[in-house]
Amino acid sequence: xxxxxxxxxxxxxxxxxxxxxxxxxxxxxxxxxxxxxxxxxxxxxxxxxxxxxxxxxxxxxxxxxxxxxxxxxxxxxxxxxxxxxxxxxxxxxxxxxxxxxxxxxxxxxxxxxxxxxx
Numbered sequence: 001x002x003x004x005x006x007x008x009x010x011x012x013x014x015x016x017x018x019x020x021x022x023x024x025x026x027x028x029x030x031x032x033x034x035x036x037x038x039x040x041x042x043x044x045x046x047x048x049x050x051x052x053x054x055x056x057x058x059x060x061x062x063x064x065x066x067x068x069x070x071x072x073x074x075x076x077x078x079x080x081x082x083x084x085x086x087x088x089x090x091x092x093x094x095x096x097x098x099x100x101x102x103x104x105x106x107x108x109x110x111x112x113x114x115x116x117x118x
Contacts (some may be wrong), residue, residue, distance in 0.1 A: 006033055015042040017091075020101075030106040035098050036061070041090030046116045050107035052081040054089065059097030064088045066115075084116035 009021040017040030024031040030050075036042075044066055054063065055078045063079055064070045066086035073079050081087050091097045 016040050018042065025108075026106065028105045030101075030103040030108060032101045032103075033057075033098070034101055035096050036089065036091040037096055038091055038094045042088050043113055044086045044088045045111050045113050046084050046086045047103070047107050047110045048112065048116065049083055049105055050103040050110050051083050052107065053100075053102040054079045054081065055100040055102065057098040057100065059091065059095055059099075060093055061097050061099060062090045062092050064090060086116065 004023040006021040006023075009023065012020050012022070014020055014034075017037030018034060020032045020034040022030070022032050041064075044064070054061070054073065056073050056075050058075055060072060060074045062070050062072050063081075064087065071079060089099075
């Protein structure tokens, strides 16, 4: 058992303006600390198996859903995303945001951009 931090991990760029550091990565659990630059967002996507929890460390994010609904989350707030829920996080502020994404089981290889099969 070893502690992990962003300083100890290799940064991985994602989407337009996102950076992530894997802190825990097993088949059953993935924990990533991420940042997202001002004005940036990711594409709507879903996971067949993984459920996710987004936990805001700094800044305010908007989670957008395919049905047009959106939820704002700020520091100290968590948002659960069930499997097969199309979602996209965005930073609509002028400051970088920082958050944890916790996926169980791991979302590696379980990301899709179309419509989920129900």
